[in-house]
Amino acid sequence: MEQDVSRRNFIRASFWSGLGVTVLGSLGLFLDFFWPRNVKGFGGPVAAGNVADYPRGGKPIANQEGQFWIANLDPSDSADNGTDGAAGLIALWRKCPHLGCTVPWSPNASADISSEVGWFKCPCHGSTYTRSGIRVFGPAPRSMDTMQIDIDDAGNITVQTGVVTPGGPDNPDRAVEHPLLPS
Numbered sequence: 001m002e003q004d005v006s007r008r009n010f011i012r013a014s015f016w017s018g019l020g021v022t023v024l025g026s027l028g029l030f031l032d033f034f035w036p037r038n039v040k041g042f043g044g045p046v047a048a049g050n051v052a053d054y055p056r057g058g059k060p061i062a063n064q065e066g067q068f069w070i071a072n073l074d075p076s077d078s079a080d081n082g083t084d085g086a087a088g089l090i091a092l093w094r095k096c097p098h099l100g101c102t103v104p105w106s107p108n109a110s111a112d113i114s115s116e117v118g119w120f121k122c123p124c125h126g127s128t129y130t131r132s133g134i135r136v137f138g139p140a141p142r143s144m145d146t147m148q149i150d151i152d153d154a155g156n157i158t159v160q161t162g163v164v165t166p167g168g169p170d171n172p173d174r175a176v177e178h179p180l181l182p183s
Contacts, residue, residue: 086172143167155180
């Protein structure tokens with residue numbers, strides 16, 4: 001025996017079904033906002049090789065995925081290049097603090113204040129930074145920003161690109177030492 005559905009009951013059931021689907025969809029989107037994301041690349045942890053890949057005092061090496069430079073500071077470098085006797089790895093965000101231009105490493109560039117060669121030099125407005133990211137001159141308001149470096153027992157490097165510290169005169173002190181670093 002079949003029961004006929006009246007037009008009124010059909011419209012009522014359709015209304016409540018549509019409202020229920022809308023509310024559940026909205027609730028799902030709202031709750032999804034609070035679910036943590038597994039960020040890959042810039043904004044999350046980025047693998048940066050092994051400590052053996054970075055010779056002490058060698059030129060900084062760019063990481064395109066994480067948008068940073070890694071330099072292995074040499075404590076015997078002159079005071080002019082801004083390492084202040086610090087040693088270890090430092091990760092510098094390649095973004096200029098002035099207007100956000102990408103700052104390249106210029107291995108043959110010289111600065112007016114020193115006979116040293118090899119500087120980070122912003123192509124947009126000429127801000128110049130030492131190997132450890134300290135601002136030497138130019139319109140930038142501060143030194144290059146740094147990122148947190150983690151090194152495991154095997155010497156594998158992970159840079160936390162979501163943990164950015166504004167640059168300052170203490171940049172060399174942020175370098176991370178490890179027993180496996182080449183000397």
